[in-house]
Amino acid sequence: MTAGSLVVVGSVAFDTVEASGQKRDMLLGGSGSFFATAASYFAPTKLVAVVGEDFPQAHLDFFGSRGIDTSGIERRAGKTFHWSGRYSSDLTSRTTLDTQLNVFADFKPVLPEAWRGAELLFLGNIHPTLQLDVLEQVKKPLLVAMDTMNFWISGELAALKRVLERIDLLIINDEEARQLSGAHNLPQAARAIRAMGPKTIIVKRGDAGALLFHEGGVFAAPAYPLEAVIDPTGAGDSFAGGFIGYLAKARDFSPFSIRRGMYYGSVMASFCVEDFSLDRMRALTEAQIEDRYRAFRDLTHFEEIRIA
């Protein structure tokens, strides 16, 4: 089986994070970094992003060590996107302290010619108009998935709806789903959003896990109740990376494959939060990933008959 070619467009950033009693500065962050690193454990991943002159080669070398193709990362004059935030002591909420878009403000993603035949495309959380630009650069993708956020839902709804019409799968959190649909009830919200275009909706609910709404009905993937959460930054992007990475590996978008992918997404998110930045995901083994997958499966397993 050859894994489907996977292209992701997203941010690569520096993060300054205050969490779990520590302040850590100039961490490797950004939605594209977390997504690509999580996905890289399943399928070769190509990352489209922009960085400034200050971005260390060591980070690009790390991406390379994970088999991530960085030839779509443009280096521009100026500084790299820098986000700073502080988490509450229970890690359930965060405050953005500063956002310096820097070179990201003028990001015009351009796919290398050789990447335009990508089979799977993930449109990370960037301006909907840029998402649409990227989508038009890819010839005949088998699966297009995307993320978005409250900022675009409230400020760029018309552009966002034009993207939604053309994608297969939306990954969104519960509050965003409510905001986008106008419905508080999540099954109702998902139905309204499915009518906007994407046939598959995944609603992330933080430590309550994720819900899937698609042609196969509804599916619930729990979050693992972890004792040692250090830094939640990037958990959603790592979920998306593990999930879409698994689909790329399987080249199977059937309901059962999508469900299994959600578990791999949850696995990668659970690793992500165990350390700052993407440090916990730097050097995982296949055995570690499979062990945690089994732990997740056992979490919801309740028949005596074990299934392989």
Place this chain on the structure above:
Amino acid sequence: MTAGSLVVVGSVAFDTVEASGQKRDMLLGGSGSFFATAASYFAPTKLVAVVGEDFPQAHLDFFGSRGIDTSGIERRAGKTFHWSGRYSSDLTSRTTLDTQLNVFADFKPVLPEAWRGAELLFLGNIHPTLQLDVLEQVKKPLLVAMDTMNFWISGELAALKRVLERIDLLIINDEEARQLSGAHNLPQAARAIRAMGPKTIIVKRGDAGALLFHEGGVFAAPAYPLEAVIDPTGAGDSFAGGFIGYLAKARDFSPFSIRRGMYYGSVMASFCVEDFSLDRMRALTEAQIEDRYRAFRDLTHFEEIRIA
């Protein structure tokens, strides 16, 4: 297989509920009513409670029609406990408008002599001192489970701890678990509470489902994402009733039986919220219960191999 004898002590009340655009008055409510009705689908249930002179015989007849033994319901001079509350439009929060304890204020639960050999005992959410009184009236129960609430945790902690030392299983919601343990993280909270006595802790999380912490590790039961929630009153008690009722039916307290019981608890809670009071649970068929059990199982099912 003979079901284990199950005794529950709890409240039987009138509820006035504002929810889903309706105001409904003098509904049959109370933790004991919801618990016993849900449990009655699995095992013969004996209810210890108190009602006033105003309590209609029709409600007692309904309990009787469900096979619930009402000979432990004392009728006293005065009025029946009456709770009034209003839900927010999204049904995620509620405000208590009025609480008239009436005859419940002087409730001194006394078990009929013939019930003192009960195998399973559920101590509903009443004053911990009364829970202890009831516990001492039962000779050698196989399983003692209980519920409690923030009011007793903050006001009667010493008495509550004396009960906790003597029970097997605590059913509690997430905020109560945090309050009782002082830990925000739920696995940490559960470990702290297990050290207080009960070896099995179930943490209810509303529409995020329930977590089980016990010797078998951790288990997550999802809540079914329902579109048509009408009135959440009694959902937690119905969960407990379906759960403990299943254990009474199975007479098996192994980890897998407990997990399966949590699914039956979730099934009964999902029926409960589909109508006011316990109206949706008045006349369910075994087929309806089994259909929904399968729907719950499918909600977390993600392997191709189907298990019977």
